[in-house]
Amino acid sequence: MSNILTVLIFFPLVAGLFGFLVNQKSIRVYGIAVATAEFLLSLWLWMAFDPASPGMQFVEKLPLIPEFGISYYLGVDGISLFIVIMSTLMTLIGIVALSIKENVKNMIITLLFLEVAMVGVFVSLDVILFYIFWEFSLVPMLYIIGAWGGPKKLYAAIKFFIYTFAGSLVMLVGILYFAFLYHAQSGSWSFALTDWYALLLPFDVQTWLFWAFFLGFAIKVPMFPFHTWLPYAHGQAPTVGSVILAAVLLKMGTYGFVRFSLPLFPDAAVAYIVPVAIIAIIMIIYTAMVAYAQKDIKQVIAYSSISHMGVIILGTFAMNVEGIAGSVFLMLSHGIVSGALFLLVGVIYDRKHTKMMDQFGGLAYSMPTYATIFGIMTMASVGLPLTIGFVGEYLSLAGFFKVSPVMTIVAGTSIILGAVYMLSILKKTFFGPITHEENKHLSDLDSKEMWALVPLVAIVVWLGVYPKPVLGPIDNSTKALVQLMHEKAQTDVAKKIILVSKNSAKEAK
């Protein structure tokens, strides 16, 4: 099936449209069936994927607007493959764990449309096509936050939309400028990423374009100081909204850095490692401290997301195979762990309609299974060895160590700070005596929640112990990417910093 990517993108769209015909009472099963089918399709993609080949696979290319060089151009490599699988998995889990009672049908259809945009972003190789999916993903998320959110949902939804929209418009101007430069050099219009990779740009042009793209991606990640929309969006969004937002939507930004910023502007990216790394370190330390100060469990996890995204950025800008492969792996692990943590917060919110830590305490007595899973996810979030969180965080930091040992050591405090705020949740919520009488009779996880969470626990342990099946293809494609950057780099500094393969990520394991 050579057009599997098209099927992967448009199956949820068609299913979403047919969803309007399904009765409200049966819609949940319909949603689970569709999301399962989509997830199985993405697994099939993995099975059919050739792990030894670093390049784009399952490539499809059709001219869409030949007059302006826009084409329907898809492909997947080791970097995007697993993010696609994670997107379909987290959508499935989100639908399985769906706990909202009203307008379930609208929610499921919206989630399916969102899945279209998410898969589309990660497999598009035409920049305009990428931009279409990138922008379109805002609309379903706006609806999810705005329709099912908390008391300040409208403010949160609109802030989320406008913030990210503004950033991506600046990026759009950058895209158009790049296309203009391409046209000036080659004489024809093209928005195909593989064509763009071949273009060499002078340094000052790279600088402008780098920052234009940076703004678009940085707001999405979100990087300090553009992060203020995220706590609102997470605080107000329903559980499933937070899960998708943290697991997948934020990864669009970091994926954008890996796929666009680094290979298109290698010299500029190398030249601005220090400012970007400083922003990343501020993100890591400052938001970790903010997270510790929160009283609301969900806000802690929201800020911890920003903190972890800082590590991803740091790994990406290490400009070597370990760092980038590690940051891609960390995108996956953060998606799974933070998604699971948001689901877990949703579980107690459904039972008690509060997320405040001081309302809990001693939950390990009344909800032992829940407490166990929360504990495992906490450890994964902190980056305990043998959990999924360790692999990516270690590789990212190890990669950046080659660039700047000092900054890496400062950033390494993220592990300690992460342990501080995450363990303080554990302590305040699960241990100690039960301070509130009503918490004695909280019911433990039901079957729906078990079905959603146990697979995530299994993945956390499996990829923590044996990450090779995933890390192998990522490593291959990352090597090819770094190789490309190394060849393209014009300045001496960039040639020196971009390390192709002294010791690759796999060997480092």
Added chain:
Amino acid sequence: MAPITVDFASLNLMTLAPMLVTLVGALVILIIDLIKSDLDKTLYATLTILTLFIALGATLSLNINERGLFDTILIDGVSVLGQSIIIIASMLFIPLALTKRKFHEFSYPEFFSLFLFMVFGFQFMASSDNLILIFVGLETASLALYTLIAMHNTKLAHEAAIKYFTMGAMASGFFAMGAAAIYGLTGSVEMATMAKIFQERLNDAGIIIPLIGGALLMVVAIGFKVSLIPFHMWTPDTYEGASAPMAGYMSIVPKIAMMVVAMRLFGIYLELDIEIVRDVIIALAVITTTLANMMALVQEDVKRMLAYSSISHAGFVLIAIALDTTKGYSSLFLYYGLFLFTNLGAFTVLWVSRHKYNVHHERFHHPYSKFAGMIHRSPIAAIIMAIFMLSLAGVPPFSLFWGKLYVLSAVVDSGWYVVAIIMALNSAIAVYYYLKLIVYMFLKSEELSGGKVVYANRALSLEIVIGIAAFVTVTSIFYIDPLLSFITNLVGASGY
């Protein structure tokens, strides 16, 4: 004194075919009314559409780059595109007369006749390069339009018509003065001759001041008609007073006709590298887009919001004129071609929801609160309106995204990066007020709207227009390529 001889061949009546069709249609409607007076509006409406259909056919079959009517008519690609957009918008407007509620103006056959006269005037504006003929066309169209607005026959409609009339008269005055200044310098009202003489005399001492003065007078005249800030004061009130379809129509047709005139006229100045004209146009475009967006943010009425939004769109497109490149001019027509459907569709949704009298608000027909919770009552209408709003905001994959993309690309190609970023960020401001309507329709509780029906004016013909507009808005990705090459070919063929 030698007798004036008229060579019939120099009339080249074929170039006038589309205008003549419209004119004959208008006269036929008048005559039918004279003979038999108790005929229904449906007859006149269909006759009007058929007339326009033939006129569209005649427009598309015109030979490019021909002159006619003693060389005053210039049929080039731009005029074909301009006329096509005018006629297509008019064809979409007429079905909106056939509503469920009876409105005053449509019961008169004269309405349809006047309407065709107006289209006739706009067609002349789009296809002449003679300042006098453009002026005649402008006045014919404007006088008809003032009357059409007033025929809505509410207090606000009268106010709207009079405001538009006084402002329009002033604009005409500026136009006449500008034309006189240019005539004084060149001794010609033909743009081709003007361009030649400008070129020859460009280095004469002291010529540059009157040259630019003439251009600035024209900028003011065009600014009034296209409603650029600071010449926009009449626009929101006029749109508010006019019926919703008329407001939607005014946001497209008079503007595209005037844009074509602006292209032709300022094209001469830009060819000669008189940079101050370019700077003035860019400044007006940036100011118009930005300020109109700010003003749209605070509106309480959806129609007024759309009025300001259409000002801002006009400013956005105006930038394309300042570029003076084939791509820029093509992007202008692409933008208006797409804007036509989306914007008229949005105004039609308002028209469907129109009650005969104000029932929602003491002043406004379409306050935001009226649309609260619309998703629960008429989900399809709410979804379509949301699509129109997202398209206006420039969210892909809806049609106006491509228009925005192409305009911005043209701006970037010409090296105006800062302007491109300002224009792009304006879309982020604009998205707020478009989202506001979506928020009301989808996310607010139904009680806010007072439980009144919102589709009081629903009728099949309106639904068809909305359907067409929605179809064009959603499926844009499939026809952008042929449309773009069609437009680029025509624009390129006219030497722009």
